[in-house]
Amino acid sequence: MTKDKNLKNGAPEQVNLEKGTPVKGTLGEALRSQGVSRRSFMKFCATTASMMALPPAMIPTIARALENARRPSVIWLSFQECTGCTESLTRAHTSTVESLIFDSISLDYHHTLQAAAGHGAEEAREVAMEENYGNYLLVVDGSIPLDNPGYSTIAGISNLDMLNEAAKGAAAIIAVGTCATYGGIPHANPNPTGAVSVKDIIKDKPIINVPGCPPIPVVITGVLAHFLTFGSLPELDHIGRPKAFYGQSIHDRCYRRPFYDKGQFAETFDDEGAKKGWCLFKLGCKGPTTYNACATTKWNNGTSFPIESGHPCIGCSEPDFWDGGGFYKALSMPTVDLSQTAAYAAAGAAAAGVAIGLMNRSKKNTSNKIHVKTTLEDLKK
Amino acid sequence: MSEIEILSWARGPGLQIATVIFVAGVVIRIFEILLLGRKANLAEAKGSEMSSGLKTMITRTVPDKTTFKRSSVTIVAGYVFHIGMFISFFFFAPHILFFKDLIGISWPSLPGAVIDACAVISIIALLAVLVNRLTNKVMRFLTNFEDLLTWFLTFLPLITGYFAFHRIGFTAPSLLAAHLLSVELLLVVFPFTKLMHTFTLFLARWYNGAISGYRGVES
Amino acid sequence: MNPAETPQFNIHAGNEFTWNVKPILHEIRHALQRFLDNGETSIIDLRSIPLAPGEEESIIETLGRGEVQARLDVLGASEIYETKYTGVWLVTHYNDSDSIVSRFIEVTEMPDVLKSQREDVVHALNALVTELGTDKT
Incomplete structure (x- = not known):
C-alpha cells in the first residue's frame, strides 16, 4: 500500500484495500449471490452517488467501481463517547439501500453492536487485526483521555494503548463524531480527563474526520461508500473533513x-x-x-x-x-461580559485620569512658582 | 491554534483586552484634556460661551468655500467615508447585536445589500483619500508614519468585514476572526493616535466656538 | 382551541420561495434543449440542492404528471413517471419503510433503470433453461 501520507493538503490518496481481505470475491458477486438484481444495484448506486454528494453523471463510474470492490475488514473502537454516533449510524441502517453498504463491509469489532462479549470480543479484534494487517479500516468514535489512562479502558487496556496498537495495522482511520475528530464534549473546558482527538495521537496514518454530534448518518455511510467505491480517501478540507459533505457552510x-x-x-x-x-x-x-x-x-x-x-x-x-460562548448567543456578540469590563475600565481610568490631571496641574503650579522672571538687572550681570 | 479557537479568543479575551485599553486610554486622555484648565479670562464676557460653543460644534460640519476649493477631495471623500462607515458600523444586524449585548439597547437594522453598498463606498472613499494623500505634493510632505498607520488600521476592519460578509477566499471562522482582530487592533491604537479625533473633535470645536462667543464675535 | 386558532409554527417559509425553485426549472429547460439538440441526457439530484419545506413539492407540482408511470420493486419501492413535459422524468427511490432515499429528475427517453438489464437477462435465461430442463413434458 501507498506509504506517502500527505493529509495536510487534503489531497485524496490511494489506500489499497484489496490485499488480504477476509471475504473473497467482489461486492458485485456478493450482491448477485444474494439475489440482488441489476436494477436494485443501479438504485443502490444512484442513492450512493447522492449520498456521497457526487454528481449524478458519476453513477456509471460508481457502479463499475462498486461492482469490483472488495469487502474490507472494519474495526470500530469506541472511547470516551456517548454512543450517539453509533445510534446515528444504526438509524441509517433502517434503510435498505444503506444497509447494503454495511453488508459490503466486514465489521469485525464494535463492542456495542457485536454479539460476542468479554474475551471473545477482544479475540475477534485481535484476529481481525492480525489477518488484515495493513489493510483494515479503523473507525474511532470518542476522545482519548491522556491525564490518567484509567479514566477510560476496554478489557483493561487504556484507550491510548488500544488506539496505538490498532492504528499500526490500519490502512486508514475514520474518526467519527466531534469527540474523535476534535475532542468534543470531553475536551470542553476544563477538560477534566485531558481528552484529545485521534489526530492528536496518530500522526502517520491517513485520517478522515467525520465530525458532528452526532454526524449525519449518510455522511458516515457516504465516507464508507467512497472507500468502497474508489479505494481511496475522499478529498479533505484543512481540518481533515471530506469536502463533499463539509465543503459548504x-x-x-x-x-x-x-x-x-x-x-x-x-x-x-x-x-x-x-x-x-x-x-x-x-x-x-x-x-x-x-x-x-x-x-x-x-x-x-x-x-x-x-x-x-x-x-x-x-x-x-x-x-x-x-x-463557543453559549448556543443562544449570537455569533457577533462577545463571549465575555464586555459591558462590565468596559465599566470597570472606565471607572479605573476616570480615577487615573483625575490623578494624572491633578499631577499635571500641580506640576504646572510648581513650575509657575519656581519660575523667576528675568529682569534687566539679571541680564546686566 | 485552530481558526475556531482564534475566533473564540477574538470574541472573548482578545475583545476584553482591547476594550480595557480603548476605554481606559480614551477616558484618561479626555480627563487630561479637561483638567488642563484655562487661565481666568479677566476681560468682560461679551457673549455666551456655551451657546456659541454648541453652535460651532454643528456649523463647523459645513466646510467654508475656500477650504472646500483647496482640499475638495479630502472633504468629499472624507465625508463619504465617514457616513458610509457610520451606516455599515451601526446598522448591520450583527453589529447591532454586539451593541445590544454591550449596552442593552438595540435599533432596527438595514438590509445586507444596503450595508454592503455602504461598505464598498467607504472602502473606495478611503482608497481615494490615500491616493490623494500620496499624489498631492503638499499632503505627501506632511504625511508621517502615524497617518499611514491609522489609515491602514481603519481600512483593515472595513476590508476584512467586506471579505467576511461575502466569505471570500477563506473559511467563515477565519474571516470572522480576522475581522474581529482587526477591530481589536484599531481599538488598541485608538487612544494613542489621531484616531482620538472621534472624541476630541467635539471638544475642540466647542472650545473654538466658546472663545469667539466670549468675545462676542461670530465663530 | 379551534383549528383556526392553532398557531402556525415555523415549518414553512411563508409563500416566499428560496432562490432555488426557478433556477432548477430553468436547468430542466436547458437540459431538455440539449437533449433535443444532441441527444445529451441529464440527471439532477434533488437532494443536493437546498430547498425550503414545500419547495421540492412545488417543483414536482409544476412538472405535473404525463403519460407513463411505473413502480419498481427493487430494495424497497421506486416510483418512476414521465412528467407532463415529455422527456422529463421523476425518479423517486424509497427504502423498505417507504421513506425517500433519493430523488432525481432525469431528462432522457427513458430512465436506464426501467430497461431490462443485461445481467438480469442472463440470469433470467439461466433460470428459464433450468425451469424447462426440469419440465418433464
Missing part, C-alpha cells in the same frame, strides 16, 4: 438565508418572525461558521434539520463548539 446552503440577507430575524423563539420562519442568527445560530451537510442532506431520511425545526445551529461539527 450551513449558512450558505440554508433555505432561510434570504431572510438573513433582508435583515429579517426571529428575535425570540415564539415571536412573529419565528412563526414566519425568519433567520435565527439573533437566537445564536452558528450556521455562518459551521461546515456540514445538514441543510441539504438533512436528518431522519431527509425530513428536516435543526434550523428547519426552528432551532439555531449549534455548530456541532466544528472544533470546540461546546466552548
Whole structure:
C-alpha cells in the first residue's frame, strides 16, 4: 500500500484495500449471490452517488467501481463517547439501500453492536487485526483521555494503548463524531480527563474526520461508500473533513438565508418572525461558521434539520463548539461580559485620569512658582 | 491554534483586552484634556460661551468655500467615508447585536445589500483619500508614519468585514476572526493616535466656538 | 382551541420561495434543449440542492404528471413517471419503510433503470433453461 501520507493538503490518496481481505470475491458477486438484481444495484448506486454528494453523471463510474470492490475488514473502537454516533449510524441502517453498504463491509469489532462479549470480543479484534494487517479500516468514535489512562479502558487496556496498537495495522482511520475528530464534549473546558482527538495521537496514518454530534448518518455511510467505491480517501478540507459533505457552510446552503440577507430575524423563539420562519442568527445560530451537510442532506431520511425545526445551529461539527460562548448567543456578540469590563475600565481610568490631571496641574503650579522672571538687572550681570 | 479557537479568543479575551485599553486610554486622555484648565479670562464676557460653543460644534460640519476649493477631495471623500462607515458600523444586524449585548439597547437594522453598498463606498472613499494623500505634493510632505498607520488600521476592519460578509477566499471562522482582530487592533491604537479625533473633535470645536462667543464675535 | 386558532409554527417559509425553485426549472429547460439538440441526457439530484419545506413539492407540482408511470420493486419501492413535459422524468427511490432515499429528475427517453438489464437477462435465461430442463413434458 501507498506509504506517502500527505493529509495536510487534503489531497485524496490511494489506500489499497484489496490485499488480504477476509471475504473473497467482489461486492458485485456478493450482491448477485444474494439475489440482488441489476436494477436494485443501479438504485443502490444512484442513492450512493447522492449520498456521497457526487454528481449524478458519476453513477456509471460508481457502479463499475462498486461492482469490483472488495469487502474490507472494519474495526470500530469506541472511547470516551456517548454512543450517539453509533445510534446515528444504526438509524441509517433502517434503510435498505444503506444497509447494503454495511453488508459490503466486514465489521469485525464494535463492542456495542457485536454479539460476542468479554474475551471473545477482544479475540475477534485481535484476529481481525492480525489477518488484515495493513489493510483494515479503523473507525474511532470518542476522545482519548491522556491525564490518567484509567479514566477510560476496554478489557483493561487504556484507550491510548488500544488506539496505538490498532492504528499500526490500519490502512486508514475514520474518526467519527466531534469527540474523535476534535475532542468534543470531553475536551470542553476544563477538560477534566485531558481528552484529545485521534489526530492528536496518530500522526502517520491517513485520517478522515467525520465530525458532528452526532454526524449525519449518510455522511458516515457516504465516507464508507467512497472507500468502497474508489479505494481511496475522499478529498479533505484543512481540518481533515471530506469536502463533499463539509465543503459548504450551513449558512450558505440554508433555505432561510434570504431572510438573513433582508435583515429579517426571529428575535425570540415564539415571536412573529419565528412563526414566519425568519433567520435565527439573533437566537445564536452558528450556521455562518459551521461546515456540514445538514441543510441539504438533512436528518431522519431527509425530513428536516435543526434550523428547519426552528432551532439555531449549534455548530456541532466544528472544533470546540461546546466552548463557543453559549448556543443562544449570537455569533457577533462577545463571549465575555464586555459591558462590565468596559465599566470597570472606565471607572479605573476616570480615577487615573483625575490623578494624572491633578499631577499635571500641580506640576504646572510648581513650575509657575519656581519660575523667576528675568529682569534687566539679571541680564546686566 | 485552530481558526475556531482564534475566533473564540477574538470574541472573548482578545475583545476584553482591547476594550480595557480603548476605554481606559480614551477616558484618561479626555480627563487630561479637561483638567488642563484655562487661565481666568479677566476681560468682560461679551457673549455666551456655551451657546456659541454648541453652535460651532454643528456649523463647523459645513466646510467654508475656500477650504472646500483647496482640499475638495479630502472633504468629499472624507465625508463619504465617514457616513458610509457610520451606516455599515451601526446598522448591520450583527453589529447591532454586539451593541445590544454591550449596552442593552438595540435599533432596527438595514438590509445586507444596503450595508454592503455602504461598505464598498467607504472602502473606495478611503482608497481615494490615500491616493490623494500620496499624489498631492503638499499632503505627501506632511504625511508621517502615524497617518499611514491609522489609515491602514481603519481600512483593515472595513476590508476584512467586506471579505467576511461575502466569505471570500477563506473559511467563515477565519474571516470572522480576522475581522474581529482587526477591530481589536484599531481599538488598541485608538487612544494613542489621531484616531482620538472621534472624541476630541467635539471638544475642540466647542472650545473654538466658546472663545469667539466670549468675545462676542461670530465663530 | 379551534383549528383556526392553532398557531402556525415555523415549518414553512411563508409563500416566499428560496432562490432555488426557478433556477432548477430553468436547468430542466436547458437540459431538455440539449437533449433535443444532441441527444445529451441529464440527471439532477434533488437532494443536493437546498430547498425550503414545500419547495421540492412545488417543483414536482409544476412538472405535473404525463403519460407513463411505473413502480419498481427493487430494495424497497421506486416510483418512476414521465412528467407532463415529455422527456422529463421523476425518479423517486424509497427504502423498505417507504421513506425517500433519493430523488432525481432525469431528462432522457427513458430512465436506464426501467430497461431490462443485461445481467438480469442472463440470469433470467439461466433460470428459464433450468425451469424447462426440469419440465418433464
